[in-house]
Amino acid sequence: MRAFTTLTGKVIPLDRANVDTDAIIPKQYLKSIKRSGFGPNLFDDWRYLDPGEPGMDNSRRRPNPDFVLNDPRYAGGSILLARKNFGCGSSREHAVWALDDYGIRAVIAPSFADIFFNNSFKSGLLPIVLDETEVDALFAAVTATPGYTLTIDLEAQAVSTPEGRRFYFEVDPFRKHCLLEGLDDIGLTLQHADEIRAYEAKRRQEAPWLFAAE
């Protein structure tokens, strides 16, 4: 996994609550058997005026001028700012892969849906929860200031604004450690293979029906 330490990037304001994973990456793109290439279809239904299908040349489609990703002001942004319950709905990790492939490295919102939140860490995308009032302040600042950037420091668990304000966020110590070091979860878990085997042996005694196949 790619490590996350610090990030300074332009902010893209997506002023919507309950942004679901169907909106982040619509279902027709889930037919891919790869992990990459989803970026051009991030927010596909909102981003283009004409319907999209896998394999289309997106450069020939009509962009929706009212959608924030098509606003030249926010081009090259790497931090997405959104409202509450971001990433609700389906468990598709393709949503995280699409954000990542587009170049988003962190999402700031007042709350996230559990599965999306969990999935983000697996691809080195940092979901940051800030208060509603802090998020409001950031929305106001980013819309008022062209080229508005933030600096995120995972070690310090802080988001710094150009005006010198610092907003602190929570992150589980274990997740933070894995993200800072870019550690592979599976490799870490397999270091405990003996403990898993011991648990399994004990369970086979206690609840043998859990191990009986058809």
Add this chain to the structure above:
Amino acid sequence: MSGKTLYDKLWDAHVVRSEEDGTALLYIDRHLVHEVTSPQAFEGLRLAGRHPWRTDSVLAVADHNVPTTDRRHGITDPVSRQQVETLDENCRVFHITEFRMDDTRQGIVHVIGPEQGATLPGMTVVCGDSHTSTHGAFGALAHGIGTSEVEHVLATQCLLQKKSRNMRVRVEGKVASGVTAKDIALAVIAEIGTAGGTGYAIEFAGEAVRALSMEGRMTLCNMAIEAGARAGLVAVDQTTIDYLKGRPYAPKGALWEAAVAAWADLHSDEDAMFDREVVIDAAEIRPQVTWGTSPEMVVPVDMAVPDPDAEPDRVKAESMRRALEYMGLKAGMPITEIAIDKVFIGSCTNSRIEDLRAAAAVVKGRHVADNVKLAMVVPGSGLVKRQAEEEGLDEIFIEAGFEWREPGCSMCLAMNADRLEPGERCASTSNRNFEGRQGQGGRTHLVSPAMAAAAAVAGHFVDVREF
């Protein structure tokens, strides 16, 4: 010290080890796999030279991409076909049991797990699909995971997890005739909101929940994720045990007896503490219809589309305005005046035999309205389809003008050919009314099977209690 909740018991029984911050390595008993969220996980295993830890815990099926029409010629969409063939190949190479497209046992992953007895009380169940919460109806700890976690479970039989908080939703009293598990689920979401369950495991309890069949409990737990909770739970009782007895994957003989004895403990202790408790009066619940683009945008059928100007929360009011615009509705319009173009009866929420019986009872001897372009029934599995045919339900639907299809996820998420065209309005028994969910520009209204059937006959929403 207070007693344990059902969730606490399931959690404690599966912890292999814990990190200092409480992150636990949780052992997984059953891993259900489908074609959409697994190819990258198998690829990851292959690239790292790893193997599945315990193949007999895995059960695979293709459901999202499969056609619901004639399957003799396979899947015509080459991209969908490749995804299903990739699953077939991965299952072959890694020696995983798969119900393939021509197998009668094939169906929606959350229908076939319980149907086969592959979901058992006391298990941990995961699947790369958010509606895995369905299996919590059996007193199992079940939730959706992402593809990286699918790979993690395949490789290690475990999942890295932080424990959720405990919520109990008690639905007390009896529901009126015509009010179903789907209506209870939508009423709960109306009460707590789509993010109300975030960070929680929700146990559904109370007289109205106890009175539900296993099919109804599955519908309720299925929708827990639409309230934000990864896991829904219902305590084990005789209804659970009666449902499971004799199913192919359920234990037999002495092992069955031992299992049933152990399952007696799968309920929350009397003195268990919940972080949040919500009480709903079952008698107050009326048939529900969603009007917007989030499951919390829902009202009883005898109400009108709400007015965003009356909503004090600015962000919420803005979401409501966007939803009304997308849905092509005006505030104040009675729900029963909303005319529909299509009807979809199916999905992991409502495609089981009881759902089909409820819908058939409404349409029997009637006909789909002229303004309804398509009304379809998609059974949850080949076995549900067969049973429905044995009961003559297929003929009732076909005579009423419905299409009787092959099993799969179908128009719940429109990954196959079944979808809404832009602007089309659908009465759907599925679980999500998000923008574009059933096809780009499509407009979804979530309802129970009986309500969908009544809407098909009337051509607009009607109160099934008066139908």
